[in-house]
Amino acid sequence: MSAQFSFHHLGLVVEDLDRAVGFxxxxxGMTRDxxxxxxxxxxxxLGIDAAEVELRWEFLKLGAVRLELHEFRNLPATSARRATQDPGLGHLALAVTDMDEAVAALVAGGVDFFSPVNLLTDSPGQEGDRWVxxxxxxxLxxxxxxxxxxxxxxxVAA
Incomplete structure (x- = not known):
């Protein structure tokens, strides 16, 4: 392959841009960009079946990664929330240095977790890593x- 690619940003559609930027x-801990x-x-x-669309957006940064949040006005949206296993973006993974502190911060921010924190014990090279x-x-x-x-x-590997 002769084309060269590098990551530029990940785009997410949100219902309320101001609320999303705040979260x-x-x-x-992302910064505004x-x-x-x-x-x-x-x-x-944009792949939207409408002559014109009204939207606003904001870029955020976390390290070298940029996240673009879009809010559309007066466009119908599906009522169903995307499930983790649906084709498309499965999840956004964030590295943390202190899992307990990160979970506590997100709980304080109103986030619900699917399960307690999980410990990897049988994944070669990842023994002892934790995820949730x-x-x-x-x-999202x-x-x-x-x-x-x-x-x-x-x-854990022993």
Missing amino acids: YTDVL GRTEWTVIEGEP YCRDPFG TIELYETASPARRAA
Whole structure:
């Protein structure tokens, strides 16, 4: 393959841009990286069956990764929330250095978790790593992932 690709950003559609920006900055620690207020553009280039759509968006950063949040106005949306196993974006995975602290911060931010924190014991190279899934207030599944310390990795692998 001759084309060269690199990651630019991940786009998410949210119901309320201001609320979403607050969650992603206040609870997850992302930083703001540019906002466009309400504008009207053609729907076709976005894959939307409408002559024009009204939307606004904001870019956020977490390390080298950029997240773009879109809010559309006056467009119908499906009522069903996407399930983790549905084709498309399965989840957004965030590395954490202290799982217990991260879970506590998200619980305080109103996030519900699918289960308690899980410990990997039989995944080669990941022994001792911990993970947990939750859903943000806008329906996106988020995984928190904590890489094991060398001591914990050795203890679990033994």
